[in-house]
Amino acid sequence: MAAHWILHLALLLLSMSSQQVLAARQQDRHTISVQSLLSSSICSSASAVPVSRHGAAGSTLQIVHRACLQTGDHETVPDHHYTTAILHRDRHRFLSIHRRLTRAETKATTIPARLGLAFQSLEYVVTIGIGTPPRNFTVLFDTGSDLTWVQCLPCPDTSCYHQEEPLLDPSKSSTYVNISCSAPECHIGGAQQTSCGRTSCQYSVKYGDKSETRGSLAEETFTLSPLAPPATGIVFGCSHEYISGFNDTDMGVAGLLGLGRGDSSILSQTRQGNSGSGSVFSYCLPPRGSSTGYLTIGAAAPPQSKLSFTPLITTISQLSSAYVVSLAGISVNGAAVPIPASAFSLGAIIDSGTVATHMPAAAYYPLRDEFRRHMGGYKMLPEGSLELLDTCYDVTGQDVVTAPRVALEFGGGARIDVDASGILFVFPVADDSGPSLTLACLAFVPTNSPGLVIVGNMQQRAYNVVFDVDGGRIGFGPNGCS
Numbered sequence: 075m076a077a078h079w080i081l082h083l084a085l086l087l088l089s090m091s092s093q094q095v096l097a098a099r100q101q102d103r104h105t106i107s108v109q110s111l112l113s114s115s116i117c118s119s120a121s122a123v124p125v126s127r128h129g130a131a132g133s134t135l136q137i138v139h140r141a142c143l144q145t146g147d148h149e150t151v152p153d154h155h156y157t158t159a160i161l162h163r164d165r166h167r168f169l170s171i172h173r174r175l176t177r178a179e180t181k182a183t184t185i186p187a188r189l190g191l192a193f194q195s196l197e198y199v200v201t202i203g204i205g206t207p208p209r210n211f212t213v214l215f216d217t218g219s220d221l222t223w224v225q226c227l228p229c230p231d232t233s234c235y236h237q238e239e240p241l242l243d244p245s246k247s248s249t250y251v252n253i254s255c256s257a258p259e260c261h262i263g264g265a266q267q268t269s270c271g272r273t274s275c276q277y278s279v280k281y282g283d284k285s286e287t288r289g290s291l292a293e294e295t296f297t298l299s300p301l302a303p304p305a306t307g308i309v310f311g312c313s314h315e316y317i318s319g320f321n322d323t324d325m326g327v328a329g330l331l332g333l334g335r336g337d338s339s340i341l342s343q344t345r346q347g348n349s350g351s352g353s354v355f356s357y358c359l360p361p362r363g364s365s366t367g368y369l370t371i372g373a374a375a376p377p378q379s380k381l382s383f384t385p386l387i388t389t390i391s392q393l394s395s396a397y398v399v400s401l402a403g404i405s406v407n408g409a410a411v412p413i414p415a416s417a418f419s420l421g422a423i424i425d426s427g428t429v430a431t432h433m434p435a436a437a438y439y440p441l442r443d444e445f446r447r448h449m450g451g452y453k454m455l456p457e458g459s460l461e462l463l464d465t466c467y468d469v470t471g472q473d474v475v476t477a478p479r480v481a482l483e484f485g486g487g488a489r490i491d492v493d494a495s496g497i498l499f500v501f502p503v504a505d506d507s508g509p510s511l512t513l514a515c516l517a518f519v520p521t522n523s524p525g526l527v528i529v530g531n532m533q534q535r536a537y538n539v540v541f542d543v544d545g546g547r548i549g550f551g552p553n554g555c556s
């Protein structure tokens with residue numbers, strides 16, 4: 075509420091200044107429609123047909139933004155409350171990753187796997203088939219965790235959160251098998267814990283905020299794409315209980331698809347089960363409603379795409395499930411931002427589950443200052459007007475916004491020239507007592523964790539991102555979504 079008041083004051087101040095003139099269009103800048111950047115436009119692709127762009131080479135799924143699952147009359151327009159909520163979840167995810175870093179001596183199996191509100195911050199979903207005959211389940215996908223799980227029957231009302239689709243019913247599938255206590259699968263390493271139940275192997279995955287999924291460790295047939303042969307014998311968690319550490323009883327999704335580097339991830343398992351495909355997956359996160367994203371497991375990006383690669387590195391042993399690369403620098407409109415190399419010493423996690431890119435203060439402030447210099451034509455809100463975002467501009471009533479280009483330069487020469495939708499958060503600020511504002515805010519966040527960067531999903535949008543795990547590298551290529 076306090077933030078709201080401050081914002082209201084800012085609104086009054088702003089209304090006294092005349093609207094600024096747009097900077098002339100320059101080739102090295104992004105000039106983009108404000109409307110297309112408003113978060114409310116992210117859902118218009120939700121009804122698009124499944125994509126099939128890689129033929130038989132892999133299993134391709136269409137990616138949809140989680141917000142688009144909420145159908146019906148009560149669709150919420152993402153405003154500044156929504157943005158603030160996202161950033162709070164991001165912060166929790168970041169802090170739990172940071173905590174793991176600073177607890178070097180703790181054994182991996184006793185560290186909370188993935189992280190509390192982290193689950194809440196996952197933004198993108200795909201629909202997969204599970205069982206025989208296959209039934210569809212819409213799940214979040216997470217490059218930062220390993221074990222895939224979905225909610226299963228039996229699950230008394232209070233034990234499961236609400237989801238849109240019916241729960242998985244093992245009795246309706248001819249391929250469901252509980253894993254026995256003596257099976258080697260019952261001792262898969264990684265963040266999940268296993269124990270021996272009355273009849274079979276039980277698992278649990280605990281998150282940083284005390285939320286937890288528990289149930290039977292089982293094997294099933296997964297249909298990762300209607301166009302590809304099903305993968306048999308996939309070990310997953312059949313969740314009979316979800317203990318919520320936060321107040322969200324309606325997560326909408328059926329569970330989570332784990333795409334981490336660990337042995338229990340779907341990636342490692344489909345490699346073992348299918349000698350034809352290496353350990354590789356790729357995606358394009360759609361930037362806005364007019365484009366369609368994809369997730370392909372078992373194949374790289376389309377052959378015609380121009381990719382540049384950066385090596386996977388292992389600077390962070392506590393985060394063995396994470397995809398870490400080295401970040402060499404950041405540029406604004408082609409000019410390198412002066413950032414000390416120590417700011418990137420631990421590397422950069424490429425994460426599908428963090429929204430905005432998080433970086434140490436020593437990197438963020440030089441970036442922010444350079445960015446501000448290029449935004450001189452716009453009226454900046456006083457710092458502190460908005461929680462968690464310190465570089466916000468009033469773009470109310472403007473058709474387009476012109477922002478400098480921001481590029482992330484990785485080791486080995488790979489780069490992401492960040493899509494305009496990944497540079498600015500654009501959202502309306504509704505106020506009962508006055509006209510609503512439209513704000514555009516720099517979508518990067520400072521942290522006090524030296525050396526560690528997390529490249530969020532906003533900054534990966536519109537790129538083909540190829541996780542070539544066997545090849546030890548990650549590739550980036552522009553114009554990945556169709």
Ligand SMILES: *[C@@H]1O[C@H](CO)[C@@H](O)[C@H](O)[C@H]1NC(C)=O
Pocket residue numbers: 124201208209210300
């Ligand atoms: C599951 O989803 C696929 C792709 O979206 C669709 O083709 C198929 O008909 C669905 N199956 C069921 C049983 O709803």
Ligand SMILES: *[C@@H]1O[C@H](CO)[C@@H](O)[C@H](O)[C@H]1NC(C)=O
Pocket residue numbers: 244250251252271273274289290
């Ligand atoms: C799997 O194990 C659970 C208990 O852990 C049990 O309730 C269920 O009936 C078992 N399912 C099958 C198909 O054996």
Ligand SMILES: *[C@@H]1O[C@H](CO)[C@@H](O)[C@H](O)[C@H]1NC(C)=O
Pocket residue numbers: 320321
């Ligand atoms: C969460 O829900 C519990 C019980 O429903 C309530 O006591 C608590 O205050 C809520 N917490 C928040 C942060 O809303």
